Amino acid sequence: MIVTIIGLGLIGGSLSISLQQQGLATHRIGVDLSPENRQQALALGLVEEVSTDLGAAVSRADLVVVAVPMDAMLTVLPQVLDVVDQQVVIDVGSTKSMLLAAVAAHPRRGRFVAVHPMAGTEYSGPEAAVAGLFEDKTLVVCDAGQSDADAVTRVEALFTRLRMRIEHLDAGAHDLHTAYVSHISHITSFALALTVLKKEKEEQQIFALASGGFASTVRLTKSSPDMWVPIFRQNRVNVLDVLDEHIQQLQHLRQLIDAEDFAAVYQQIEQANLIKKILK
Amino acid sequence: MIVTIIGLGLIGGSLSISLQQQGLATHRIGVDLSPENRQQALALGLVEEVSTDLGAAVSRADLVVVAVPMDAMLTVLPQVLDVVDQQVVIDVGSTKSMLLAAVAAHPRRGRFVAVHPMAGTEYSGPEAAVAGLFEDKTLVVCDAGQSDADAVTRVEALFTRLRMRIEHLDAGAHDLHTAYVSHISHITSFALALTVLKKEKEEQQIFALASGGFASTVRLTKSSPDMWVPIFRQNRVNVLDVLDEHIQQLQHLRQLIDAEDFAAVYQQIEQANLIKKILK
Numbered sequence: 001m002i003v004t005i006i007g008l009g010l011i012g013g014s015l016s017i018s019l020q021q022q023g024l025a026t027h028r029i030g031v032d033l034s035p036e037n038r039q040q041a042l043a044l045g046l047v048e049e050v051s052t053d054l055g056a057a058v059s060r061a062d063l064v065v066v067a068v069p070m071d072a073m074l075t076v077l078p079q080v081l082d083v084v085d086q087q088v089v090i091d092v093g094s095t096k097s098m099l100l101a102a103v104a105a106h107p108r109r110g111r112f113v114a115v116h117p118m119a120g121t122e123y124s125g126p127e128a129a130v131a132g133l134f135e136d137k138t139l140v141v142c143d144a145g146q147s148d149a150d151a152v153t154r155v156e157a158l159f160t161r162l163r164m165r166i167e168h169l170d171a172g173a174h175d176l177h178t179a180y181v182s183h184i185s186h187i188t189s190f191a192l193a194l195t196v197l198k199k200e201k202e203e204q205q206i207f208a209l210a211s212g213g214f215a216s217t218v219r220l221t222k223s224s225p226d227m228w229v230p231i232f233r234q235n236r237v238n239v240l241d242v243l244d245e246h247i248q249q250l251q252h253l254r255q256l257i258d259a260e261d262f263a264a265v266y267q268q269i270e271q272a273n274l275i276k277k278i279l280k
Numbered sequence: 281m282i283v284t285i286i287g288l289g290l291i292g293g294s295l296s297i298s299l300q301q302q303g304l305a306t307h308r309i310g311v312d313l314s315p316e317n318r319q320q321a322l323a324l325g326l327v328e329e330v331s332t333d334l335g336a337a338v339s340r341a342d343l344v345v346v347a348v349p350m351d352a353m354l355t356v357l358p359q360v361l362d363v364v365d366q367q368v369v370i371d372v373g374s375t376k377s378m379l380l381a382a383v384a385a386h387p388r389r390g391r392f393v394a395v396h397p398m399a400g401t402e403y404s405g406p407e408a409a410v411a412g413l414f415e416d417k418t419l420v421v422c423d424a425g426q427s428d429a430d431a432v433t434r435v436e437a438l439f440t441r442l443r444m445r446i447e448h449l450d451a452g453a454h455d456l457h458t459a460y461v462s463h464i465s466h467i468t469s470f471a472l473a474l475t476v477l478k479k480e481k482e483e484q485q486i487f488a489l490a491s492g493g494f495a496s497t498v499r500l501t502k503s504s505p506d507m508w509v510p511i512f513r514q515n516r517v518n519v520l521d522v523l524d525e526h527i528q529q530l531q532h533l534r535q536l537i538d539a540e541d542f543a544a545v546y547q548q549i550e551q552a553n554l555i556k557k558i559l560k
Contacts, residue, residue, distance in 0.1 A: 257519060
């Protein structure tokens with residue numbers, strides 16, 4: 001199977017590695033606007049060839065993976081579908097409603113399967129690509145009824161080979177759920193870093209004390225604005241909804257601590273501890 | 281050196297392991313109110329003997345480590361000092377101002393060195409104790425001028441052998457800085473868990489999608505209220521200060537997203553990214 005990967009970053013690159021390791025890709029063509037990314041991807045062996053000719057790279061492929069930031073996705077995915085014949089096309093995007101609306105009326109819509117592998121790291125670019133990123137993670141397939149049945153079957157078989165669990169959600173539910181389990185984590189992490197960085201201007205010693213707990217909580221702060229700003233733009237309504245809920249929870253804890261109602265703070269922490277039962 | 285460890289939890293237990301592995305402790309006596317903790321600590325080899333006789337266990341020791349939650353610390357540390365002769369006593373507590381005020385006038389104050397190893401995990405109890413917890417981390421020594429010089433020298437030499445970096449801070453600065461790099465991380469983590477758990481009542485599928493980013497951000501949510509409520513109580517003023525700053529940062533990001541000022545959101549994320557230069 002010839003695979004064309006458009007966007008040679010963390011997700012596109014990691015998927016390329018996995019498809020090759022599982023013997024699913026016989027030849028991989030990489031497309032990227034950045035000459036540095038193309039060169040690095042070749043040097044790292046993420047693809048066998050690179051191209052800037054999107055049409056030709058799509059025409060030669062059996063599977064096309066569009067792994068660009070969500071703002072570029074809105075223009076690149078329709079361009080890909082314009083030249084698609086019987087190929088299967090997937091995105092790997094973090095928001096779905098706006099993207100699926102953008103291609104809803106496209107004559108080749110059926111060849112496109114919207115998927116979101118719930119996996120990533122705080123790093124970006126070709127050198128961030130790693131083997132095994134998708135194993136034991138969830139792949140969300142969105143609005144599968146809008147895709148040709150053969151395309152859905154092929155895509156699900158492929159990600160099952162990469163040891164992913166398949167979940168089906170409509171685009172609206174996907175965007176709501178990811179706001180809660182992914183997008184908000186990034187916002188709180190950015191806000192926490194900004195809080196501490198602001199203080200650090202006054203207090204030089206503060207970071208000497210930072211240990212593992214802090215590092216873990218702000219890990220996502222290293223994430224790229226090029227990836228995350230388009231996500232916040234496209235999932236704005238859900239992100240605002242969860243941000244309001246989160247600010248309310250923080251204000252509630254603040255009020256309890258201010259009022260020295262530590263019995264209630266204890267109960268809130270016990271309640272939060274329940275997440276142990278849910279997360280590994 | 282005979283070491284008496286009062287409080288056989290994560291920190292007391294891990295310190296006991298490290299002192300033994302470095303050949304610094306020849307005999308370790310564990311004191312804990314909980315029969316389960318005493319039994320587990322013996323079974324796990326964290327100590328050679330256990331005792332419920334605080335006075336005798338302190339009298340026999342060369343070094344006394346008080347590693348109980350901060351509320352208990354306020355009563356246990358004076359009790360320990362009451363029976364101390366030439367022993368050296370350390371706490372390992374997360375807040376300092378209230379504790380140091382509580383023993384300021386004690387006739388044996390000089391034998392006590394206030395230290396805070398900036399290391400931990402989200403787990404608690406004897407079974408959470410691990411080797412190597414303190415290596416390459418920072419030990420904060422507070423108000424060292426209030427301790428006998430020989431006691432400070434011995435304690436610093438000991439933690440240097442455990443490969444810790446020594447930093448000196450007064451108690452007030454310590455409590456301010458830890459509010460920023462430790463206490464707030466726990467509160468945001470608890471609040472994020474509460475946010476998502478509340479939503480999950482309505483939306484069953486939400487956790488199927490949770491991946492590494494979410495797990496990392498809420499890791500600290502597993503932390504024990506028995507440890508953290510006393511910290512929030514004793515460091516209430518600083519915790520409220522940093523909470524206010526953090527809520528303000530979140531509200532600012534919320535307002536920018538609401539107003540669709542994504543150029544400004546981009547700048548905020550770039551600003552937050554600067555933490556990369558500071559944290560490893």
